[in-house]
Amino acid sequence: MWCNWTVIFIGLFIFRYLRLIVHIFSFWYLYKPTPVPEDPTLHPSDCTVIIPTVDPENSDFKECIYSCLENQPGAIIIVTVGRKLTALTKRIIAPIQARYPNTTISIRTTKHANKRLQVAHGVQYVETAITILLDDHVFWPSARFLPTVLAPFENPQVGIVGTNKRVRRTEIGFTSRSFWNMLGAIYLERHNFEIRATNAIDGGVFVVSGRTSAHRTKIIKSFAFLTGFTNERFFFNQFGPLNADDDNYITRWNVSHGYKVKIQYCPDALIETTLGTYPTFLSQCLRWVRTTWRSNSCSLFTDRTVWYRQPWCVYAVYLTSFVNFALFYDAALAYALCKSPLGSDRSLILLAIWIFCTKMVKLTPYFLREPQDLIMLPGYFLFAYFHSLIKLYAGLTFWVTAWGSRNLEDVSQDDAPSTGNVSYIKKTKTNPVTDSIKSKYPRVEVQIPPRLSARFAGQYGTAPA
Template sequence: MDSSSWLQLFVLLFVYRYLRLVVNLFLFWTFKPIPIPEHPTLYPKDVTVILPTLDGEGAELQRTIQSILRNEPKELILVTIDDNLHKAKDLISKMPAADHGRLRCMSVKQANKRRQMARAVPEVTTPIIVFADDDVDWPRRTLQWLLAPFEQPQYGGVVTCQRLRRAENPSCSQRLWNFLGALYLERRNFDCAAMTRVDGGMPCISGRTVAYRTEILKDPAFTSGFTDERWWFDQYQLNADDDNFITRWLLTHGWQNYMQYHPECEVQTTLEDNSNFLKQCLRWARSNWRSNITSLFSERYVWKQQPWSTYAVQLTTLSPPALVGDAALWWFLVYGTWEWSSGDKWNAYYLLAAWMTASKFVKLVPHFIRFPVDIFLWPASVLFGWCHGIIKWHAMLTLNETTWGSRAGADASDSERMVKQNQKYQGQQHYSDEKAFFEKVPLTHDFTNTQAVAA
């Protein structure tokens, strides 16, 4: 090819890679959350919080429960596994007596977030359900901000922005891993706020803290799909990726999503502060591959209803890793400017280097404003971004795996998250054997005695 052809390839790749960044920067910096109305029709008492947990105990879980109760929901339902139900009851019994009437414990046989969520939903009597992880810390007005978008009937799901809860007195290695985790959440906030601004096409409504209309989750069709999702030409029953399923369900059933990006709705959470963070990234990457493949090629609603988000978010899964893309840009530019004068070539090289540097920094500005000292760790984020391509493509080659790998005990029931279907039963066995388990009599703790009683 001649130099002009190489230059055309450079321009095409440059525009494809960076148009989304330029537009999303405008969308992000002009984003405004939906304010709390002066006369709302929904209040915290209209909310039930469902909190799936594995251990059912611990100082972190207690801290999470306390921060949620400060928001004054009607009820908080703690769902753990049968083996740890007694631990959850013991934890709740130690909470202030005034809170006992707002707390319930339930359990499922095996650790699985979908099953735990489905176990509690039928017990809810409020118009709004909030799901929360067991390691989050809520500001005092989180529920008020979450409820504000629901004043508009088109919204079916509302999610919070998220920040990493920084460790106290971290070691050097912990500081590095925490920094990478904080930037992961920062980029997520950026993308979700920008997509909310244009067409609502968030990559995934994170379950760390998210609110839904109860009518959506109690729909029998939703329950059927949620507890019996099939994946990859019906070869597998998928019991992982709960957040992705609900995100797609809202889209395919005419509901819109909203992200409340505001300091008073900024949930703090934890991520791994060691090499297990890489295992978390691998799990997230597998979920993204599975969900985005389904959205783009199976359901296909995103192409028409969320065209910008499809380009800016969904298609990035299929795009080459950052290192490959950066290398390709340099390759095309070098050959495209081969016949230029030496001065013009080097000016082009300097401009591309400056642009690439700025593009890898600009999304992170809010983080560095809050923590200027972290600027010295920024090169590590660039290196990690290049290396993340290895994680991304390893995830693509192992989509039939659903392991957590980063939490003790979380993989004890991993084989139940992706179940290979017997060919002769495909299309016939609509419900798994676990379906019956969801219908058992729910348990709640009666604090007047030590027995579990029927609700």
């Protein structure tokens, strides 16, 4: 029995920390960003930026637009909801457009506050080779952002490019708001570590964040992609269609259709964003973790492409996500050690030191930038263990798809039909694309923008060999 506990402890220890050791090596020694070529075939003018928004009056929105325009994309398409927000957005954008005449800014309208529908509506107007999806509270600090994220597309097998992310420290001092702001910053700092490390090993990532992502237009404009994107369901087709999880769907689509994923982790590819404080941040955490349960299950058991294309990520990302509950895992390690012949006060202290040091690995870059926040480090560890309970609750309520940080139903009421059906799209004339799908799948609510021509049918966007 004693030997069995030793085996259990060693097994738990290796399963958790093998990936960390490999990721440390990969993060520092294997990863290399794609350099910007001296004579690129793609330029910022070859990009169209799509920005879905339901809150154009937010101060972040204007800064988002300005930072985007400093990179001189070919066009910006802002997709908002209803007559009132459309009129408001046009008033806000008019003086900005006058200052940047070289970039065409257009405002498009949907009836419902649904990010997937807004993106699908906007993409039909894209005429450039590359499409950038940009959230309305995200900023590009570098004027060389677009050339940097375009560099990987020189490889025709790359279909999607992600970036490194940073949360702005908008609150300072030893206050509750500052603490929640710090938690959000650390949350994304940990993501940066993971996506850089795994992308360098087998090209995989758990997701290319939708805050800012670059795409080959032919992929996300294809008929097959848009059909699935606007009608994704989960758990044996019992729930959906989904509004959230849009970035996970796009990432999975690229992987399953043979395209490579590239993360550009360098100063010029950095994006900055704002995150909510309490209680909004908790709602965001809950939504993110529910997404993880749904998307990782889909990758492993429904799609299954990752098993042969990203074998390391199967272990280090997908399978690990189902057991990575710090509160329970750390307790299991300590208990197994105590029950084994290796157990002693000294070994428990060494294990505690080891756990502390390994938890600091992903946080070190953040605290080197923000050393004043070290005073709140104990609070972070308490939240990290509390997050295990959030994760457990999210797993038990995985079918809930509410956005959490925004009340989108209230926004959709402007110009929405009286039925309140969020999947309703008013059709003014027959659309051969949607009618063809409806004839085969009468229970699926088809939400392809009407301007999307039938000539896209069958374009699955398979990566070139």
